[in-house]
Amino acid sequence: MGRFLKEKKVVILLSGRYAGKKAIIVKGFDDGDGVRPYGHALVAGVERAPLKVTKRMSQKKVAKRSKLKPFIKLVNYQHLMPTRYSLDVSLDKSKITKGSLKDPVKKQEARKEVKTQFEKRYQAGGHKWFFSKLRF
Numbered sequence: 001m002g003r004f005l006k007e008k009k010v011v012i013l014l015s016g017r018y019a020g021k022k023a024i025i026v027k028g029f030d031d032g033d034g035v036r037p038y039g040h041a042l043v044a045g046v047e048r049a050p051l052k053v054t055k056r057m058s059q060k061k062v063a064k065r066s067k068l069k070p071f072i073k074l075v076n077y078q079h080l081m082p083t084r085y086s087l088d089v090s091l092d093k094s095k096i097t098k099g100s101l102k103d104p105v106k107k108q109e110a111r112k113e114v115k116t117q118f119e120k121r122y123q124a125g126g127h128k129w130f131f132s133k134l135r136f
Helices: 059-065 098-102 104-124
Strands: 009-013 022-029 040-048 069-076 080-086
Touching: 009 040, 022 069, 022 080, 040 104, 069 098, 069 104, 098 104
Parallel strands: none
Antiparallel strands: 009 022, 009 080, 022 040, 040 069
């Protein structure tokens, strides 16, 4: 089922705490494993999107409003809705793994890695849709 759910594909989560949030697929597990015998994916997404910025705002205020809050999660393919978009973010896959989700310290490091890469991509411009709140 997961052939079209490739790495760096933008998806929308459909259930759970992050329902309606956008994420990208870091790694897909089509055949499952011992703990999760179904197809699932490791996703990294935006929990809290950056706020609107205008020209009149000071540099300090712009920096504060340009921050975002990321999340990392293992999600069943059934709970993902693929989009037509892809996001070319270079995430360090040695830090963002299934094993890093079990250890709180490693999970925090992985979240920091995602945050820095997402903020760098946001500052560079482009992909405005991914970094905006989903309106429906």
